[in-house]
Amino acid sequence: MIPQDLQIAQAASLKPLDDVAGAMGIGSHLLEAYGEHVAKIKLAAIDELADRPRAKYVVVSAVTPTPLGEGKTTTTVGLGQALCQIGRQATVAIRQPSMGPTFGIKGGAAGGGYSQVVPMDVLNLHLTGDFHAVTAAHNLLSAVLDNHLFQGNATGLDTHAITWRRVLDVNDRALRNIIVGLGSRTDGIPRQTGFDITAASEVMAIFALARSLHEMRERFGRVVVGYTRQGTPVTAEDIGGAGAMTVIMRDALKPNLMQTLENTPVLVHAGPFGNIAHGNSSVVADLIGIRGGDFLVTEAGFGADMGAERFFNIKCRASGLTPDAAVVVATVRALKAHSGRHRIVAGRPLPEALLAENPEEVHVGGANLRKQIENIRLHGVSPVVAINAFPGDHPSEHAAIAEIAREMGARVAVCTHFTEGGRGARELAEAVAEAADEPAGPDGGFRFLYPDSAGLREKIETIATKVYGADGVDYDGAAARQLATYEANGYGHLPVCIAKTHLSLSSDPSLTGAPTGWRLPVREVRASVGAGFIYPICGDMRTMPGLGATPAAHLVDIDEEGNVVNLS
Amino acid sequence: MIPQDLQIAQAASLKPLDDVAGAMGIGSHLLEAYGEHVAKIKLAAIDELADRPRAKYVVVSAVTPTPLGEGKTTTTVGLGQALCQIGRQATVAIRQPSMGPTFGIKGGAAGGGYSQVVPMDVLNLHLTGDFHAVTAAHNLLSAVLDNHLFQGNATGLDTHAITWRRVLDVNDRALRNIIVGLGSRTDGIPRQTGFDITAASEVMAIFALARSLHEMRERFGRVVVGYTRQGTPVTAEDIGGAGAMTVIMRDALKPNLMQTLENTPVLVHAGPFGNIAHGNSSVVADLIGIRGGDFLVTEAGFGADMGAERFFNIKCRASGLTPDAAVVVATVRALKAHSGRHRIVAGRPLPEALLAENPEEVHVGGANLRKQIENIRLHGVSPVVAINAFPGDHPSEHAAIAEIAREMGARVAVCTHFTEGGRGARELAEAVAEAADEPAGPDGGFRFLYPDSAGLREKIETIATKVYGADGVDYDGAAARQLATYEANGYGHLPVCIAKTHLSLSSDPSLTGAPTGWRLPVREVRASVGAGFIYPICGDMRTMPGLGATPAAHLVDIDEEGNVVNLS
Missing domain, CATH: 3.40.50.300 (P-loop containing nucleotide triphosphate hydrolases)
Structure with a gap:
């Protein structure tokens, strides 16, 4: 032992x-x-x-x-x-x-x-404190966004088409779906939104992919926070949050x-x-x-x-x-x-x-x-x-x-x-x-699975059939429309990041081994434009965990000498 | 210049x-x-x-x-x-x-x-990262609290008598009043609550007042998160959050x-x-x-x-x-x-x-x-x-x-x-x-304004009349009941921290100089039992600021060399 x-x-x-x-x-x-x-x-x-x-x-x-x-x-x-x-x-x-x-x-x-x-x-x-910095940068943009609505919504953001939520690094199911902006007229514009865990923040993905401070600054500027009633994307740059986010994320x-x-x-x-x-x-x-x-x-x-x-x-x-x-x-x-x-x-x-x-x-x-x-x-x-x-x-x-x-x-x-x-x-x-x-290896050396120039559907289908072993991909109506919109918005060159269960090669977590004879269902498609990928959603993706009946939070403590105990 | x-x-x-x-x-x-x-x-x-x-x-x-x-x-x-x-x-x-x-x-x-x-x-x-640690420790207790409700509410907390909110270090008026726990049955218990700015967290006051790690641990344990339907205080210790908070706040x-x-x-x-x-x-x-x-x-x-x-x-x-x-x-x-x-x-x-x-x-x-x-x-x-x-x-x-x-x-x-x-x-x-x-100074050396043993009303009245220059104190019915309850709960020995405007010696921010002929109105009284003080509320205390029409968030950025600009 x-x-x-x-x-x-x-x-x-x-x-x-x-x-x-x-x-x-x-x-x-x-x-x-x-x-x-x-x-x-x-x-x-x-x-x-x-x-x-x-x-x-x-x-x-x-x-x-x-x-x-x-x-x-x-x-x-x-x-x-x-x-x-x-x-x-x-x-x-x-x-x-x-x-x-x-x-x-x-x-x-x-x-x-x-x-x-x-x-x-x-x-x-x-x-x-890097995760805390991500939390702070993400939520500053959220505050800037709600302040943008409060101060007159100059960009014409559709409050029902806001994609930017808030984040905290805690397992807190009660924050998944919330209504903000209640109270009096000075307490903001009421709307439904929610919190994800900090690891799910696009700020996290951006700082993981940026090669330099300036590239991170540019990526923050490209973050899409929502859409106008005409469907035009509104970015972090448009509402004036990207510079402050960069300063928060500098170290x-x-x-x-x-x-x-x-x-x-x-x-x-x-x-x-x-x-x-x-x-x-x-x-x-x-x-x-x-x-x-x-x-x-x-x-x-x-x-x-x-x-x-x-x-x-x-x-x-x-x-x-x-x-x-x-x-x-x-x-x-x-x-x-x-x-x-x-x-x-x-x-x-x-x-x-x-x-x-x-x-x-x-x-x-x-x-x-x-x-x-x-x-x-x-x-x-x-x-x-x-x-x-x-x-x-x-x-x-x-x-x-x-x-x-x-x-x-x-x-x-x-x-x-x-x-x-x-x-x-x-x-x-x-x-x-x-x-x-081994020079170049048995398969001739590294290559991407698909070129940038392939269409978004082609990229999804390539991963689904070649990597997951699916027979093909089925798109819900909404997903198909979103893909068309993203290509129209100029995001077609981005790679795709398929959000599916990690517990199966397929999109069904109960299917073991290497499932065959199935098709990948794409329910909706979202865009992390700053991070630089499109992510089709295949299944129920939980972005804010909850605590169990006896979470570690109940057990972790300090001992007489001030040492941490029960952390695993 | x-x-x-x-x-x-x-x-x-x-x-x-x-x-x-x-x-x-x-x-x-x-x-x-x-x-x-x-x-x-x-x-x-x-x-x-x-x-x-x-x-x-x-x-x-x-x-x-x-x-x-x-x-x-x-x-x-x-x-x-x-x-x-x-x-x-x-x-x-x-x-x-x-x-x-x-x-x-x-x-x-x-x-x-x-x-x-x-x-x-x-x-x-x-x-x-100390403020971030406060945010994390505070919100972990919030998550533990909502999980306590979700897992069956063994202490019998009255969901309408929960005093523990959440905090973030951002000016975000939209978070002042929110409803959490919406969604499906697995997404928590719906209830109204809100966020304060991190500086307003009792965790902040506790870590500012503790003399040692172990004293901080004990103070966290004494934090009152709410009351049962019978009016019994429920503490962070009762719901199992104080040890983990201490570990988060250790450094x-x-x-x-x-x-x-x-x-x-x-x-x-x-x-x-x-x-x-x-x-x-x-x-x-x-x-x-x-x-x-x-x-x-x-x-x-x-x-x-x-x-x-x-x-x-x-x-x-x-x-x-x-x-x-x-x-x-x-x-x-x-x-x-x-x-x-x-x-x-x-x-x-x-x-x-x-x-x-x-x-x-x-x-x-x-x-x-x-x-x-x-x-x-x-x-x-x-x-x-x-x-x-x-x-x-x-x-x-x-x-x-x-x-x-x-x-x-x-x-x-x-x-x-x-x-x-x-x-x-x-x-x-x-x-x-x-x-x-100067040995002992002209006034005989330092002394507290009131002894621990004075009643809570006496403490409030001493500060109001001697320090603020009020003629006396008026208590709303709720405030009087809360003071009686706090004394019954054994908090009567605590000092008081009167929450009033800082822009006047009186409780009315428009009164300049050294106002006389006024009485201090106590609207309600709250308790920071872990921090160790009772705070009567006299006026409208804002615990979550908002952003203005042109906040610094719009201006702060990095320059070509990566230096921070427009931070003041």
Whole structure:
């Protein structure tokens, strides 16, 4: 039995951040300390490091996960640690966790066991305040918008066509649907609206995709807050909020440097949602990390159909960087669940039947792994399967996963980094290094799935049929009209970010494996014009979580010595 | 013509914070850097510095201000700089400005001219994120509260008797009155509520008054969020939110160290509202600053009837510290306005008639200064009048103020620290040093205005008659019932914080000078049980500002080089 994550983290031996940055070739003059164990890296680093060799760029993705998650962050951290152990200087890049779920049931997102980012309590709470800055910038624009209505609505905004809501980094279901502006005549214009969680803010997606302060300023200006009665888009620039948003977000744009339990450098930066947004850490962090040594290992949210697809087609488009290898994390429990014979519920023990040795079931559920490997190869990138081993796994089941991986042309390794740290992911590190060193890979090197010039429907249909395995796409009337309007507005060149469940390759969370014979239903389509993508909605996308009956908020506290307890 | 505040600030020559802290006797091991020009001071400093001599403790207050403010922060900063110039090591302690008004019309609160805290853009924006932490802790309790209702309302909270709202640090009138919990059955329980600005949060008042992490934890536990149908108070402890709030606020409790343009150490910490809360910077900052050298100069919000009265009777009760002198800032324009012959409106030029030389008018309006000096002496503290000079002032008018001050037993000095920095406040510094060095002062040394054991009505009546100059107090029926209930609930020992306008000694903002022949109307009474005060409401207290027709949010931006522009 290994100790609790928080205990391992609190016992960690941290290096001075100057040394951690030094390993990446980053001098102290480029650091700004934020507390004792986090530093921001000045954006001047991008230019200053430009002459250093370019690291191999590795994205970590996964099979379609169960509601428990399959240890993607832990594997990302473990791989970074392992690469350093085999003599290849690595930097890890991950998203900042949202504070809402930290006090809900999910717990934090610092990795786990002996593959963690530390200090985990700093990571899972405010970090350097970037999420708070997103909240402040987003809600300032909301206030400017409601003030614009109150002061006479010079742009002629249709109050029923306002798309800009408010955000808070808390799980608060009561804020999903609200009416504002009640009271007297001086208390604003009454209208229905609501709050999303901060991770769902377009401000978050923008700061994750911008390459510079000035580009962020321009993107904020392009944010569409709503439409006039004639259907003309009204932007943040039109109502006078984009400059102030930029000033609020100025320091947030600098990536945060932390370290793993083994002192591997970690860039923690931005945390856009993985369904209605692109679910990847920031471009500026990667522009710095790509000059930080031999490898930059970055994580993409959810399964390879979700985070990795957006990594390839949205994030790499924005950054100009191209990946050299992609890891697909697979677990025995996830593949067994993909056989369709078990039901896994968060907060409840795994079903007994799932724990029995059953390699045949892994083969059945392996259809999901096959498809996700294919999704990586579709983009010309070399796939490596990381089998994230759990204590109850059987060797025959690991062998089954390895067999599938090899069949599909992927390298494969069993990993025990949760219990052993970097040492447990050395085999994976070797496989990743081999894959990344292979010139152009088996599929000819990285390519986008679709060109900018393709129509929005073509882009949606390409992802749906090639990546998700759908037979085609069905558009509701509203969705079809919205797509036509967006193309008329000049947004047709943007990539698409399909908002569907992350619990299935299909849009139906109950369909396991690699579903076939289904069509993707597009209910409506929305635009994040500042972030630079169009997002079709396929299913019920929750953008503000709630708290459960016994949320972590009831348990987290300080002890006699002032230490944090019960944070996970 | 001196340059704009932001230009002066951007041209400042800052010292390393290690040196700034060193001047206070604080070693680098007690600092945590937050960015390049701010550090948090660890709370261990309180014990570690306990053997150093106790500094003289000076509170800076003012006459009843005009809507423009009379330069209290600027004088506080100028005085700190001047004390250092005359060889007395001084530390300045001020509140953190709220970000809401920074993007409204008020502008920031870093002082001005050559008496500023720098970097002013850092101070006026996120600083180290303490306000964001308050927002997060407050709203987590709100989410826990609405979840408590949703999960079955085990405490039997009356949804119409919930007193805990939500907060955001933005001027957003549309959030004053809202309905939450709309939508479907899974989207919470519909009810009416609203948002206040973060400065108005009880979390803000609590962290400003707590002496330690554990005391803050206990105060959070005592927060009353509402009442059952039987009238029993329900606390944050009852619904399980106080521990998580403490964890969110853990780092915020450490004071922030900055410096003035002349490198005088400045502690910037907490920013509770000056009407519904006590309007003073934090107790922990003062517990550290009191060991930082010869003088600790702290600012109290609004006029001496407001901030200074709460400083004496609420803050000093919580901290155990006692003041040695009190500065009353007076301006010619404020005293002329107190003659009742002019009307000053924020955002408009001063009336022509007010600018003409008229010492007689100063004498008439001087009634306000007389009363405010009396209010200081009521507490046994030596008063010093700081005449904050403006370019259009006439020497005869300064002489009139000086005459009033001397008549009332106060020392007095003319100050030009806005245009000259510390040099312009040397005379004030000498007067303050003399007053503070006087053993026990003319009035026998510091005393509270009322004992803890006095009844709540007696406390209210004492402040109203002795400090405000009212003939008595009238209670609405609801207010009388609430006072009786609070005493029955065991809150009778708490001090009171009377929420009235800051623009008059009376509760009517249109009454200038030192109004007599009026009675204080108490409309309702509320309780901040965690912060530890009862606050009677006398007038219309706005706890969420709005934006004007051309707010600063429209103008603040970055320039080509990425510098902030139009922040004031």
